[in-house]
Amino acid sequence: MAKRIEVSDLNVYYGAFQAVEGVTLTVEPRSITAFIGPSGCGKSTVLRTLNRMHEVIPGARVEGKVLLDGEDIYGSDIDPVNVRRTIGMVFQKPNPFPTMSIYENVVAGLKLQRKYKRPELDIVVEKSLRGANLWEEVKDRLDRPGAGLSGGQQQRLCIARAISVEPQVLLMDEPCSALDPISTLAIEDLMQELKERYTIVIVTHNMQQAARVSDKTAFFNLAATGKPGKLVEVGNTTMIFNNPTQRATEDYISGRFG
Amino acid sequence: MTLTALDPDPLHLASKGRLPRWASPAIALACAVLLLLVFAITPADGRADYLVTLAVVFLVVQFAISYAVEGGRKARDRLAAAAAVTGLFLALLPLVAILGFTIVKGMKRFDVTFLTHSMRNVADSDPGGGAYHAIIGTLEQVGIASLFSVPLGLLVSIYLVEYGGGRRFARLVSTFVDVMTGLPSIIAGLFVLSFWGLVLHQGFSGFAGSLALTVIMLPVVVRTTEEMLRLVPPALREAAFALGVRKWRTVLSVVLPTALAGITTGVMLAVARVVGETAPVLLTVFGTSSINTNPFSGPQESLPLFVFSEAGLPNNTAVDRAWSGALTLIILVLLLTTAARLLTRRSAPRGR
Ligand SMILES: Nc1ncnc2c1ncn2[C@@H]1O[C@H](COP(=O)(O)OP(=O)(O)O)[C@@H](O)[C@H]1O
Ligand SMILES: [Mg+2]
Numbered sequence: 001m002a003k004r005i006e007v008s009d010l011n012v013y014y015g016a017f018q019a020v021e022g023v024t025l026t027v028e029p030r031s032i033t034a035f036i037g038p039s040g041c042g043k044s045t046v047l048r049t050l051n052r053m054h055e056v057i058p059g060a061r062v063e064g065k066v067l068l069d070g071e072d073i074y075g076s077d078i079d080p081v082n083v084r085r086t087i088g089m090v091f092q093k094p095n096p097f098p099t100m101s102i103y104e105n106v107v108a109g110l111k112l113q114r115k116y117k118r119p120e121l122d123i124v125v126e127k128s129l130r131g132a133n134l135w136e137e138v139k140d141r142l143d144r145p146g147a148g149l150s151g152g153q154q155q156r157l158c159i160a161r162a163i164s165v166e167p168q169v170l171l172m173d174e175p176c177s178a179l180d181p182i183s184t185l186a187i188e189d190l191m192q193e194l195k196e197r198y199t200i201v202i203v204t205h206n207m208q209q210a211a212r213v214s215d216k217t218a219f220f221n222l223a224a225t226g227k228p229g230k231l232v233e234v235g236n237t238t239m240i241f242n243n244p245t246q247r248a249t250e251d252y253i254s255g256r257f258g
Numbered sequence: 259m260t261l262t263a264l265d266p267d268p269l270h271l272a273s274k275g276r277l278p279r280w281a282s283p284a285i286a287l288a289c290a291v292l293l294l295l296v297f298a299i300t301p302a303d304g305r306a307d308y309l310v311t312l313a314v315v316f317l318v319v320q321f322a323i324s325y326a327v328e329g330g331r332k333a334r335d336r337l338a339a340a341a342a343v344t345g346l347f348l349a350l351l352p353l354v355a356i357l358g359f360t361i362v363k364g365m366k367r368f369d370v371t372f373l374t375h376s377m378r379n380v381a382d383s384d385p386g387g388g389a390y391h392a393i394i395g396t397l398e399q400v401g402i403a404s405l406f407s408v409p410l411g412l413l414v415s416i417y418l419v420e421y422g423g424g425r426r427f428a429r430l431v432s433t434f435v436d437v438m439t440g441l442p443s444i445i446a447g448l449f450v451l452s453f454w455g456l457v458l459h460q461g462f463s464g465f466a467g468s469l470a471l472t473v474i475m476l477p478v479v480v481r482t483t484e485e486m487l488r489l490v491p492p493a494l495r496e497a498a499f500a501l502g503v504r505k506w507r508t509v510l511s512v513v514l515p516t517a518l519a520g521i522t523t524g525v526m527l528a529v530a531r532v533v534g535e536t537a538p539v540l541l542t543v544f545g546t547s548s549i550n551t552n553p554f555s556g557p558q559e560s561l562p563l564f565v566f567s568e569a570g571l572p573n574n575t576a577v578d579r580a581w582s583g584a585l586t587l588i589i590l591v592l593l594l595t596t597a598a599r600l601l602t603r604r605s606a607p608r609g610r
Contacts, residue, residue, distance in 0.1 A: 056499055058423050085502030095493040101514040109501035112511050158497070165501060 001067045001167045002029035002199045005050060010064035011228075012045050012054060019045045021228035023064075025218055029171075032191060032200045034210035034237065037220030038252070042201045042229030043162035044092075046220070047171050050201065052080040068169075085113065086166035086173075092174040094154035096146035102138050105146040105157055106228070109165040122171065124164050132160035133190050152183025159190065169199040177205060188213050212239050219249045273484055275327045282340070285323060289316045290397035296425040309351075313344045357588070364585025367578045373586075376559075377547035383573045389583050392564035396590070398553040399464045399543065400533050403471035408525055410472075411479030418480070420485040420509050446473040446536025454542070464553030467543035467560065471532040480533055482524025486517040522602045526595045533591055536562040561587045 005027040012020040020042035035043040046133040048054040049062050054074060066073050070237060073083045083241050098120045106125045107210045110116040116124075123144065129135040134156040138149070155175060161242055172191075191200060191213050210217055218234035233246050244250045285532075293312050296302060315372040317340055325333035372388035378388035414431065422428025454460050490513050498508040515520070540543075544557035545567060563585055569580035 051500065053496065053500055056496065071444055079503050081504055089500035091493065091496065091500075093493060095491070095497045097494060097497070097512055097516070099512075099518075108498070108512075109503065112498065112501065112503040112507050114507075161497075161501065 002197060003041055004029050005169065005199065005201075005210060006045075006065075006067040007050070008065045010046065010062065010066065012042065012049055013061050013063075014057065015059035018228040021230055023231045025200055025231060025234045027199060028216065029199045031200060031215040032195050032213055033216045033218060034214035035201065035203045035218050035220060036205075036207065036210050036252075037229070037232075039205075039231070040221060040225070041220040041222040043220050044173050044232075047173055047201060047203055048089075050169070051089055052083045053089060055080065085165060087169040087171060088162035088165065090155070090158050090162050090170065090172040090175050092177055094151060094158050094178070095159050096149075096154050098145070098147045100145045100146055102146045102149070102157060103142040105162050106164050108161060113165070114224055114245055115167060128160040128164040129157075129162050131190075131194070132156040134160055135185055149249070150183075152179045152186065155179060155183065155187065156190070159187070163194070163198075163210075167198070169201070170194060172202040174202065174251070176209065184209070204227050206254075209238060217241070219244075219246075219252065221248050221252070231249075268439040272424075276332075278325060279328055281323075282320065282336075282453050285320050286316050289319055313348065317341060318343065334522045344398040357602060358372070360584050360588060361579065363578070363581035365582075368585055372579070373506060376549045377564075379551070380547070382571045382576045385575050387575075387579060388477060389544065389559075389561065389564050389579070389586055389606035390560045392559040392583065393586065393590075394549065395543065395553075395558035395560040396562075396587075398551075399471060399539065399558065400467070400529060402465060402468035402553060403475055403532060404525070404529060405451040405471040406468065407479050407528070409513055411476050411528075412483055412521070414476075414480045414513075415483035415487055416509060420505070420513065434476045435480045438473070439478075439481055441474070443470075443474050443535050444537040444541070446470045447541035449473065451541045461555075462542065462544040462557045463555055463559040464543055464550075467539045468553065470542045471535060474538065475528045478528040479525060482527060483517075483521050486520035486524060487513060489520065490516045508512055519602045522598045526598050529594060530591045534562050534564050539563055540566070548555055561590070 007026070008024045010020065011018060013245060014196060023046055024155055035047065037043055040215050045054065046116065050066060050073075054062055064074075068083075068156075070084065072078070072088075082231040097108055100108060103125055104111070106128050107116070107121050111119070126135060128194060129138065134153060137156075138144075141208050146154065149157060159170075159175070176187055180186070188209065191202070194200060194210070195215075202210075202214065214237045217237045217240040219232045219240060220229050220231045232248050233240070233244065235245075240249060244253065267418075267454075290312055293315060297308055300307075305402050315338060315349070320340055321333050322339045326338045328336075345407065346549040371386055375386065375388035376391035377387045377389075413453060414435070417477040418428055418432060422431070447470045450466055452472070454466050454469060455462075461464060474564050492510055494516060495508055498512045503512075541558060543563070546557040546559050550556050550558045565580045565587070568576045568583060571577070
């Protein structure tokens, strides 16, 4: 089920401004890949090109190739909506739909895609909420507003919502940056479970988190402000953290800048 | 060596004296009484003058007393707070006065006869008669106008916010809407009169009035709905897109429900704006004293027209009917707004 992503020579623009230059990397299936690097170096931008969310912003465009199991998701005959159905996303700030209950939030993807049979929904809700480690906490109040949950619960609700449509890949943009340590731990545990079935890419500012959860780490950097961000190096997390080949990586990891 | 007495407050944290809680109302009351005396013995005169003078005198006196007792910072604080509250009272005054006046004067004839009878065969000086025909007319004309302008306005604002994306055409439409918002209502009436009546040769009718009201209502609906749609956080749209939801469905099922309460308020504002329009209705619906339930043929009455014509008559009976007509209009708007509020409240998260 999980799929491999191969990015080659990716240039990403916001209008005339080039945010990212020449990124080439491979994301292995059933593993967690972490993007680290200082603010503004283009981690979120690269992440959003992986499921064609980048082009939602007016004027934004992408050059280069992103292959999903060999198929170019930027091919001319590809429907971006189908790409997003295959590659789910969790955002930095929990964003449950405020007009919907917990139950409705979880099945929002299926319902709004019009791909469901009513009796299946109950099963999907329980499965997704269990998958997101939230079931026990909310099973008695599924009809309550999703926005009434705590921040950590909301984020897990968003994860449940993302996995309810059974994507092959899950992209997470600093999913824990707004959360307390306990919720963060819950989500990290969850990621370890999810990687059995999904390909996961996570952007994080938290070096310990990257070291704890990821199998591979990609370090992005910025030559200077106003210049495009670049991928400095990518490799096994143990290698990047213990034995980086680039000086910039070592400086960043050891906290000398960033 | 002599012991110097320990300074009990070396950092000057203790406040100076404080006025008790009842000081403000007491000062206001004292000013009111004193000023009443002044108005009694001097040529100063008039209720409005009295109120405005009182407001100023109160602000000054309180500032002075507070300055003496509590110091400058507290005095300025009190001045600012009191000025805000005084402003509130002054602004509320006309509102309360209008409502109170209309209710008191309108209750005289606000009875069953008034709500169930027209003015057919009722002389100006007769005590009976009513606004039934006007209520019917207003409901039909405003109803049809809403039927046109709410869906149309929603579509336009959805285009502007969700699909326009700052394109030149969208900016043009936006400017157009702005211009139309400022259009004097009688021009809308004249436009329909000349186009519908003189070019297409249609007579006076409730429907012609609806067309004129639509011209007035549409830009208001577009503007308010646009504002509400822009308030929906982009993160919600992104969440839906990231789930693989198509754009039109995102707008329909995520953006619109989120903005629903605000849109309803906007629509009710637009309705309230046109329900009291007189000039364009006069030019297109014309007015009548009998019941005409068919908005598509012949002149109808409407509440503003009813108030306008009755208020212009020299008989007390007619003027009383005018006040009751005005009261009916206010109650109608109130009912519609409340109903709309209740309807949108029920659309908040429910069960499954
Ligand atoms: N919507 C946008 N419009 C224009 N520029 C943007 C937008 N989002 C991000 N950028 C720019 O792109 C660069 C990379 O941003 P981002 O990918 O958010 O960095 P990171 O996630 O690594 O902190 C930054 O210079 C940022 O200012
Ligand atoms: Mg970011």
